[in-house]
Amino acid sequence: MSSSIYSYVVLFFFISIVPNIQSQPIAPAPTTESSPMINLTAILESGHQFTTFIRLLNTTQVGFQVSVQLNSSDQGMTIFAPTDNAFNNLKPGTLNGLTYQQQIQLMLYHIIPKYYSLSDLLLASNPIRTQATGHEGGVYGLNFTGQAQNNQVNVSTGVVETRINNALRQQFPLAVYVVDKVLLPEELFGTKTTPTGAPSPKSTPSSTSDADSPAVDDDEHKSSGSSAKMTSLGVILGFALFCYLI
Ligand SMILES: *[C@@H]1O[C@H](CO)[C@@H](O)[C@H](O)[C@H]1NC(C)=O
Ligand SMILES: *[C@@H]1O[C@H](CO)[C@@H](O)[C@H](O)[C@H]1NC(C)=O
Numbered sequence: 001m002s003s004s005i006y007s008y009v010v011l012f013f014f015i016s017i018v019p020n021i022q023s024q025p026i027a028p029a030p031t032t033e034s035s036p037m038i039n040l041t042a043i044l045e046s047g048h049q050f051t052t053f054i055r056l057l058n059t060t061q062v063g064f065q066v067s068v069q070l071n072s073s074d075q076g077m078t079i080f081a082p083t084d085n086a087f088n089n090l091k092p093g094t095l096n097g098l099t100y101q102q103q104i105q106l107m108l109y110h111i112i113p114k115y116y117s118l119s120d121l122l123l124a125s126n127p128i129r130t131q132a133t134g135h136e137g138g139v140y141g142l143n144f145t146g147q148a149q150n151n152q153v154n155v156s157t158g159v160v161e162t163r164i165n166n167a168l169r170q171q172f173p174l175a176v177y178v179v180d181k182v183l184l185p186e187e188l189f190g191t192k193t194t195p196t197g198a199p200s201p202k203s204t205p206s207s208t209s210d211a212d213s214p215a216v217d218d219d220e221h222k223s224s225g226s227s228a229k230m231t232s233l234g235v236i237l238g239f240a241l242f243c244y245l246i
C-alpha cells in the first residue's frame with residue numbers, strides 16, 4: 001500500500017518536476033528579453049540635426065531593417081549618423097545621382113553589424129566590414145585611426161576622412177556616432193567607378209539581416225526542440241520507474 005503511494009509520488013515527481021528542471025536552463029534568456037525595443041528615429045531626433053539621415057533611413061527602409069536586426073542579433077550595432085550639414089556639403093546632385101539601390105548601399109555603409117565602443121573601433125583591425133560589405137563583391141570597409149586615450153578617432157572611407165564627434169548613444173547593443181561628413185564608399189564614389197556607371201543590382205537590402213534572422217530562428221527551434229526532448233525523457237524515465245516499482 002505505502003509502496004504504491006510512494007511510486008505514485010515518484011511518478012508525479014518525474015513527470016512534473018524533472019522536465020521543468022531540465023528545460024529551465026534552456027527556456028529563459030530569449031534574445032528579446034535583453035533588448036527592449038530601441039527607437040533609432042527617436043535617438044536621432046533628439047540630436048536635432050539628422051533630418052536627412054532619418055528621411056533616407058526611412059525611404060530606403062534601412063531604418064526598419066535596423067530595428068529588426070537590433071531585436072534579433074546579439075552582436076549589437078554601430079551607426080554613423082551624418083549631420084544635415086554633412087548632406088548639405090555634398091556636391092549638388094550627389095544623392096539624386098544614385099539609384100535607389102545605391103542609396104540603400106550608402107545607408108548600409110553607415111552601419112556596422114556589431115557594437116563598438118569608441119576605443120574598440122581602434123582595437124579592431126582595418127578595414128572593418130559594414131552592413132554593405134559583400135554587395136557585388138565590394139569591400140565597403142571603414143578604416144579607423146587615432147588615439148584611444150584622448151578619444152580621438154578618425155574614420156576613413158578612402159574617399160573621405162572625418163573625425164568622429166560625440167556619441168548620441170554608446171551603450172550596448174547600439175552605438176550612434178555623429179560624423180560631419182557623409183561616408184562615401186570607394187565602391188560608389190572612388191575614381192575607379194562612377195555613381196551612375198554600375199547597373200542597378202537586384203539583391204535585396206536586407207541580405208545580411210536575412211542571413212542573421214534564420215540563424216536566430218534555428219536556435220529557437222533547437223532549444224524548444226531539446227526542451228521537448230527533455231520533457232519526453234522525463235515522462236519515459238518516470239514511467240519506467242513507475243513500472244519498476246510496481
Ligand atoms: C519612434 O520614435 C518616433 C519619434 O519619436 C515616433 O514617431 C515613432 O512612432 C517611434 N516608433 C516606434 C516603433 O515606437
Ligand atoms: C516613412 O515612409 C513612409 C512611406 O514609406 C511614410 O508613410 C512615413 O510617413 C515616413 N515616415 C517618416 C518619419 O518620414
Ligand SMILES: *[C@@H]1O[C@H](CO)[C@@H](O)[C@H](O)[C@H]1NC(C)=O
Nearest residue numbers: 030031032037067068071072
Ligand atoms: C522582436 O523579436 C521577437 C521574437 O524574437 C518578436 O516576437 C517581436 O515581435 C520582435 N519585435 C519587433 C518589433 O520586431
Ligand SMILES: *[C@@H]1O[C@H](CO)[C@@H](O)[C@H](O)[C@H]1NC(C)=O
Nearest residue numbers: 126127142143156157158159
Ligand atoms: C584600410 O586599412 C587597410 C589595412 O591597413 C589598408 O590596406 C587599406 O588600404 C585602407 N583603406 C583605406 C581606404 O584607407
Ligand SMILES: *[C@@H]1O[C@H](CO)[C@@H](O)[C@H](O)[C@H]1NC(C)=O
Nearest residue numbers: 145146147152154161162163
Ligand atoms: C582626422 O581627420 C581630420 C579631418 O577631418 C584631419 O584634419 C586630422 O588630421 C585627422 N587626424 C588623424 C589623427 O588622422
